[in-house]
Amino acid sequence: MTQCLTLTWRGIVKLRRHPASLADVVFGPAIFLVLFVYVFGGAISGSTREYLQFVLPGMLGLMTLLATMGVGTALNQDIEKGVFDRIRSLPTPRIAPLVGAIGADVVRQVIAIVALLGFGLALGFRFSTGPLPVLAACALALGFALALSWVWVLLGLSLPNAQAVQGLGAVIIFPLSFASNIFVPTDTMPGWLAAFVQVNPVRHLMDALRGLMLGGPVAQPVLITLAWMVGFVAVFAPLALAAYRRRSLTS
Amino acid sequence: MSKLAIEAYGLVKRYGEVTALDGVDLAVRTGTVIGVLGPNGAGKTTAVRILATLLRPDAGTAAVLGHDVTTAGHQARQLIGVAGQHASVDEDLTGRQNLRLVGRLLTYSRKDAAARATTLLAEFGLTDAADRAVKTYSGGMRRRLDLAASLVNRPRVVFLDEPTTGLDPVARGALWDRIRALVAEGTTVLLTTQYLEEADALADEIVVIDHGRVAAQDTPTALKRRLGSQTLDLRLADPARADEAAALVAAVVGTAPARVGERLSVPVTDGAMMPAVVRRLDDAGAEIAEIALHLPSLDDVFRALTTTKELTA
Numbered sequence: 001m002t003q004c005l006t007l008t009w010r011g012i013v014k015l016r017r018h019p020a021s022l023a024d025v026v027f028g029p030a031i032f033l034v035l036f037v038y039v040f041g042g043a044i045s046g047s048t049r050e051y052l053q054f055v056l057p058g059m060l061g062l063m064t065l066l067a068t069m070g071v072g073t074a075l076n077q078d079i080e081k082g083v084f085d086r087i088r089s090l091p092t093p094r095i096a097p098l099v100g101a102i103g104a105d106v107v108r109q110v111i112a113i114v115a116l117l118g119f120g121l122a123l124g125f126r127f128s129t130g131p132l133p134v135l136a137a138c139a140l141a142l143g144f145a146l147a148l149s150w151v152w153v154l155l156g157l158s159l160p161n162a163q164a165v166q167g168l169g170a171v172i173i174f175p176l177s178f179a180s181n182i183f184v185p186t187d188t189m190p191g192w193l194a195a196f197v198q199v200n201p202v203r204h205l206m207d208a209l210r211g212l213m214l215g216g217p218v219a220q221p222v223l224i225t226l227a228w229m230v231g232f233v234a235v236f237a238p239l240a241l242a243a244y245r246r247r248s249l250t251s
Numbered sequence: 252m253s254k255l256a257i258e259a260y261g262l263v264k265r266y267g268e269v270t271a272l273d274g275v276d277l278a279v280r281t282g283t284v285i286g287v288l289g290p291n292g293a294g295k296t297t298a299v300r301i302l303a304t305l306l307r308p309d310a311g312t313a314a315v316l317g318h319d320v321t322t323a324g325h326q327a328r329q330l331i332g333v334a335g336q337h338a339s340v341d342e343d344l345t346g347r348q349n350l351r352l353v354g355r356l357l358t359y360s361r362k363d364a365a366a367r368a369t370t371l372l373a374e375f376g377l378t379d380a381a382d383r384a385v386k387t388y389s390g391g392m393r394r395r396l397d398l399a400a401s402l403v404n405r406p407r408v409v410f411l412d413e414p415t416t417g418l419d420p421v422a423r424g425a426l427w428d429r430i431r432a433l434v435a436e437g438t439t440v441l442l443t444t445q446y447l448e449e450a451d452a453l454a455d456e457i458v459v460i461d462h463g464r465v466a467a468q469d470t471p472t473a474l475k476r477r478l479g480s481q482t483l484d485l486r487l488a489d490p491a492r493a494d495e496a497a498a499l500v501a502a503v504v505g506t507a508p509a510r511v512g513e514r515l516s517v518p519v520t521d522g523a524m525m526p527a528v529v530r531r532l533d534d535a536g537a538e539i540a541e542i543a544l545h546l547p548s549l550d551d552v553f554r555a556l557t558t559t560k561e562l563t564a
Contacts, residue, residue, distance in 0.1 A: 081339055086340065087356065088305055091325055
């Protein structure tokens with residue numbers, strides 16, 4: 001336990017050491033938000049203010065998708081640079097490097113969420129629900145990110161280098177995020193795309209986040225999102241752990 | 252309690268079609284330094300990773316201080332330190348943070364971990380650089396930190412995988428000194444290297460690995476004796492007298508020298524041959540432009556050992 005916390009601490013120190021990656025976490029969302037609101041906002045929603053209300057929960061979802069990639073690249077880099085073997089050569093639990101990577105990622109996600117909501121509020125976003133539903137929305141986004149991070153753990157352990165993880169990550173994330181209701185209402189999409197949106201887990205996450213932050217039906221989208229999370233964990237956690245064992249002991 | 256610090260029997264490791272280790276046996280007595288010598292891809296790193304509990308062999312067994320590396324890995328890890336190509340430090344952290352991280356991972360208290368880090372930084376001459384990120388370190392400093400990180404738990408067996416590859420001679424010397432100090436404290440050291448010179452300088456015993464097999468295991472002296480010899484190279488100021496000089500050298504050494512361009516090259520078993528050759532050429536009035544005595548190179552070692560293997564096979 002202490003050892004996992006120590007490795008999480010390492011992740012945080014690394015974040016501080018890398019002003020660029022910290023900036024990525026803090027300002028990335030802000031820049032995205034500003035661009036989307038002021039470039040597309042007027043055209044999509046008629047006014048930037050209205051679009052801000054619509055897109056901020058979407059950005060929260062998008063960020064959790066993007067940020068989870070960090071687990072995969074961090075693990076991959078540790079393996080490549082030999083830090084992974086250093087940790088494993090010590091009498092630590094074999095799972096410690098993995099837990100440490102995920103722990104550091106949770107910290108990064110929390111920073112990113114706080115930064116995004118802060119910028120959103122500064123630009124004029126207003127919650128129409130209470131503090132509890134908003135906290136629940138953040139928790140749901142974080143939970144979704146954690147469930148999804150197993151996919152990245154699997155990729156991070158299976159692919160040869162961090163670039164490959166990032167490359168394949170983008171290929172997965174772009175369709176999932178754009179072919180959803182993150183940025184725009186889905187009414188104008190052609191039928192085949194709308195069908196994909198219907199099954200896209202991100203869409204249910206979006207519905208749940210919007211419901212929790214702006215009001216509206218909550219129970220169904222939250223349940224569907226939770227079901228997806230359970231699904232992700234059930235499928236990818238065993239695969240990732242098997243890859244982890246393989247990478248730890250046979251290569 | 253076993254007298255052997257490291258023992259391995261019939262280690263085999265395959266990666267798909269490639270056989271990295273093909274039945275390696277090793278026995279290292281406690282308190283000695285063993286040098287594992289071999290070219291790239293010979294299986295040195297694979298062997299070290301198995302012995303350091305980082306990799307599971309496909310066949311064979313290995314134990315460190317009596318603890319089986321596959322079934323009692325956790326106990327073995329309490330007693331070992333690993334540094335080198337594969338077990339490394341985090342470039343984004345400072346030297347001090349790296350050592351404290353290791354201490355904390357060993358479940359030392361914050362205070363103990365910090366104290367141990369300070370001691371090791373001083374011992375390894377890194378106090379001034381302690382609070383700089385490792386990525387600003389020179390190659391030599393990095394390797395020293397690497398070694399320091401492997402010593403936080405005061406290990407009784409240390410594995411060093413090519414600890415000085417790519418270092419300049421000064422940095423290499425500094426690292427050798429640290430390794431010698433470690434040995435003086437009674438630590439058993441297994442180090443892999445591509446340099447015969449390094450194995451010769453540090454190791455009590457040398458294991459030569461080639462194509463995943465142990466090609467030879469012996470003391471450095473015995474190994475060199477077995478390989479024959481040193482080589483005497485010389486070049487005359489007047490190349491026209493090379494034939495005459497070759498005959499004179501042959502008379503002293505007992506073997507006709509090989510001619511490579513303007514150079515004469517002849518194997519000698521005794522270093523004292525060199526002054527004798529110099530005297531004879533001097534008496535004949537043949538001025539020597541250049542003369543040197545060479546230890547067998549790793550190339551020579553391998554050529555010799557693989558030839559022997561082919562003859563006996």
